[in-house]
Amino acid sequence: FWLKVQTFPKRSFNIVSDTMVAGRVLVSLVVGLTISSHEAIQVRTAVNPIRRVVNLLQEMAQKVTEEGVTEKALYERFECYCKTSGEDLQKNIEEGSSSITETGTNIEASQGTIVQLKSELAQAQQSRTEAKAAAATALALDKKARAAFEGQSSDLLAN
Structure with a gap:
């Protein structure tokens, strides 16, 4: 010893x-x-190098198991997100589709209103032109009548 x-x-x-x-x-x-x-x-x-390898493998297996648990939790959270966001997206798509149809009908109604307003505008412009012509004719007649009146009035005053 x-x-x-x-x-x-x-x-x-x-x-x-x-x-x-x-x-x-x-x-x-x-x-x-x-x-x-x-x-x-x-x-x-x-x-014992074999024991060291076995210990290393056991530690690796434990790490893999722990990572598997965390990955499973992350996967479940992502899956829940996908389900809820998928439902939200579907709801938004349906709302968008309904708003597209509403917008289409609003556009058609607006186009009908535009056509109606254009025809009313054309009628109003024609009426205005006719009114201006009538006013011009009336003014010309008034001038003739005034000239005739003034002529008669001056003759009567002179006598």
């Missing part, structure tokens, strides 16, 4: 020498235990 203790025959019962011997034995024992525990740790980790 690596730890050898030398024992000397005791010649006298000297307290100092006995204490020194006991101290040496104690120091040797502590050093030996420290070295042996360090070697035991090295032996335990270095002796």
Whole structure:
């Protein structure tokens, strides 16, 4: 064994020498235990490489399992999002389709109103033109009548 203790025959019962011997034995024992525990740790980790591989595989399997749980939770959240957003999108599509048909009917009604207003505008412009012509004719007749009146009035006043 690596730890050898030398024992000397005791010649006298000297307290100092006995204490020194006991101290040496104690120091040797502590050093030996420290070295042996360090070697035991090295032996335990270095002796079995297969065990290290198995431990590594077990750790990897545990990580994969944990990642699988988180991935499952994320997938479920995404699936829920897809379902709810799909329903919302379908609702928006239906509302958009109905608003398209409403807008189409509104456009047709507006086009009908435009045609009606254009015809009314044309009639109003024609009536305005006729009214201007009638006013011009009336003004011309009024001027003739006034000239005739003034002519008669001046003749009557002169007599």
